[in-house]
Structure formats: structure tokens, C-alpha cells
Amino acid sequence: MGVQQISRFWHRRLCEASMLYAVIIVALWAWRHFGGVDQYNLVLGMPLIAVILAGITGVVAAVLHIWPPQQRLGQASLVVYLCAVATTGALIVGTGGLSSPFIAAWLLVAVFAMFFGWVGLALVLLLVNAYLSWGVLAGHITSTMIPSAMLTGELPILVGCLLWGPDDRAAEARTTSYRELAATLSQVAGKSDIVLNAIGDGVMALDADGMIELINPAAQRLVGWGDEDALGLSYQSVLKLIDAKNDPITNDTDPIATVLADNQPLTTDRLRLVTSSGKTPIISLVISPVSSEPGSGVIVVFRDVTKEKAEERQKAEFISTASHEMRTPVASIEGYLGLTLNPATATIDQRARDFITKAHRSAEHLGRLFQDLLDVSKADDGR
Numbered sequence: 001m002g003v004q005q006i007s008r009f010w011h012r013r014l015c016e017a018s019m020l021y022a023v024i025i026v027a028l029w030a031w032r033h034f035g036g037v038d039q040y041n042l043v044l045g046m047p048l049i050a051v052i053l054a055g056i057t058g059v060v061a062a063v064l065h066i067w068p069p070q071q072r073l074g075q076a077s078l079v080v081y082l083c084a085v086a087t088t089g090a091l092i093v094g095t096g097g098l099s100s101p102f103i104a105a106w107l108l109v110a111v112f113a114m115f116f117g118w119v120g121l122a123l124v125l126l127l128v129n130a131y132l133s134w135g136v137l138a139g140h141i142t143s144t145m146i147p148s149a150m151l152t153g154e155l156p157i158l159v160g161c162l163l164w165g166p167d168d169r170a171a172e173a174r175t176t177s178y179r180e181l182a183a184t185l186s187q188v189a190g191k192s193d194i195v196l197n198a199i200g201d202g203v204m205a206l207d208a209d210g211m212i213e214l215i216n217p218a219a220q221r222l223v224g225w226g227d228e229d230a231l232g233l234s235y236q237s238v239l240k241l242i243d244a245k246n247d248p249i250t251n252d253t254d255p256i257a258t259v260l261a262d263n264q265p266l267t268t269d270r271l272r273l274v275t276s277s278g279k280t281p282i283i284s285l286v287i288s289p290v291s292s293e294p295g296s297g298v299i300v301v302f303r304d305v306t307k308e309k310a311e312e313r314q315k316a317e318f319i320s321t322a323s324h325e326m327r328t329p330v331a332s333i334e335g336y337l338g339l340t341l342n343p344a345t346a347t348i349d350q351r352a353r354d355f356i357t358k359a360h361r362s363a364e365h366l367g368r369l370f371q372d373l374l375d376v377s378k379a380d381d382g383r
Helices: 008-034 048-066 073-093 103-110 114-138 146-163 166-198 217-223 255-262 304-342 350-381
Strands: 201-204 212-215 238-242 268-273 282-289 298-304
Touching: 008 048, 008 073, 048 073, 048 268, 073 298, 103 146, 114 146, 146 304, 217 298, 255 268, 255 282, 255 298, 304 350
Parallel strands: none
Antiparallel strands: 201 212, 201 298, 238 268, 268 282, 282 298
């Protein structure tokens, strides 16, 4: 039963129409008074109050057009409309009433009363009936003029009820909401496409059956398949994986099949990808379910880590070699210091024994460090 909420689009159109309406009235009044046009006095003889109201309508419409209240567009639009109604009423009353040459302006304005809901309809009906009652009481409207006066005043309002009834306005509001939602979703989808096309990692979206629903350009370059060729195919036809021994993976060792079955994220970097050109780069795979609900599909993100793995292997080999080479002289130093501390092989005073004992402990500690480095490098290599 309140003010009908309208979209920003219709609010702006209403403000623009009201500003144009106000400018026309003010311009016609100025034309008569400052343009020397006397032969059109009957048409241009507008009352000053109507011109003032037109100016107020134009100012209000301009302000609400530039700074529209986001949370109260319906109320703001109703204020602009009522200003236009007041201007039209003053214009008609001041130029002959029912015989006014501007009666067509009322027919146009009154049609939109129901556009603003029941509040707008009630206010306009109140104004019309108040004028008609005043005209009858004052003798300006005779009994024979009452039917035509009521038709002129209230018929466009009734027509507006048919045009802008609650069902139509609700349908229009729903349609506007759907359009705005569609525009928002389109913007989000556009941004998502930009991100997917820009990132360097390959991305695939698979449904619950493992069919490819999306593949970004980076993934196409890695596997050597085009967008049109890969979409709708099983991932196993496009993303051919082999293990470290160059043997094809089975369903038990397939990480993607595991995530599709268990709906739990999984990460691995121990598999190779067989591309369409026959290359077998090492890839890092991150497989994540689309949602917590089983059967919703998975997102596969992968990238070539062959260079990184080669650098890691070189680093591990250097550490292994350096640790092994350094461990040998350290062991010799540790052995000779042990012989020095043995009373059966050497005789030293107590002060020298203390120094050599500290050096022997440090050599033992250094030897353990090199041994730990060897163990770590072997673990990284899987030995």
C-alpha cells in the first residue's frame, strides 16, 4: 500500500520529462512577456503561480536527477511527479479551468498516477475531487458540466490504473531485477574469462563424469589441444598422465579420479604429462572439488615444473656431493683428534687436552651435520 519502488532508469526519465515540461512553460511565459507576442495572449496568458511552480518543478527534478537517493527512488520520483501535477493544476485553473487550452497536459500527467502505487493514485484523486467540489460549490461547474468534468479529471487516472496496475508494475519490477541480475552476472563472467585467459597455469573444469566443461588458453598450450577439440571429451583423452617410470597411470593411481570419487582436494608433482607433440614435462597438479557436495565436478589446475624439478635436482646433487666430499676430511680430523686424546698414543698436558677435546666435539658435530645433509638429499631423490 506504500509508494511503488521504481528503477533508476525510470526515475531519470521522469526527472528529464519534468525538466522539459517546466522549461516549456517558463519559455512560453517569457515569450509572451519579453517577446512582444500579443496575438497569442489567450494561449500564453499563464498565471504567475503556475510559472513559479514550473520553476520549482524544474529545480527539484534537476537536483534529484543529479543526486538521486539510492534507497528512496520511489519517494523521490513521487515528489517530482506531484510537483508536475501541482504545476499542471495551477496552469489549468488559471487559464479557464475545464476550457483551458492546456487540458491536454492534465490528460498526459494524470495517466501516470498509478505508476507510483496507491499513494500516488490517492493523492491525485484527492486533488481532482477537491477541485471539482470547489468548482461546483463556487458555481464554476454547473450540473450539466459535472459529467464532462469528471470524465476529464478522472478518466485518465482510471486509464492509468489499467496501464500501471499492481500486477503490471510487479512484473515490470521483476523484469528489471532480472535484467540487472543478468547484467551483473555477465560482468562477473566477463571478469572471470579475463582472469582465466591471463593466468599462466592451465585450468580445466570437469563435471561429475570427468567430461571437460572448460579449458583455458594456458591449458590448451600445455596439452596441445584446441578449445573446440577438448570440450565435451573425457579428461583422460586430453590430460594423459604417466608416472616417474613413464608408465600410464591406473584408476587407482589417478589423482583426478580419486578426487572425483572422494570429493577431497589433492596435490601432487610426481607425474608427467604426455602432450600431443610427444613431450613429457613434469607437472604440478592441484585438484579441488567444485563444492562440498559429491558429484559437483572438480577444478584441475596444472603447470609445467620440469625446470623447477631440474633445478631442485641440481641443488640436491650439489649438496650431496659437497656433503660427501667434506665429510671425508672432517672424519679424518675427528680421527686424529681422537688419537691425540688417547693416552696410549699421545701424551699431552691437561690444558692441551681441554683444547683438543673441544675441537674433537666440534668435529663430531660437523660430521653429524654433513651426514644429515646427505640423508636429506637422498630422501629428496627418493633413494
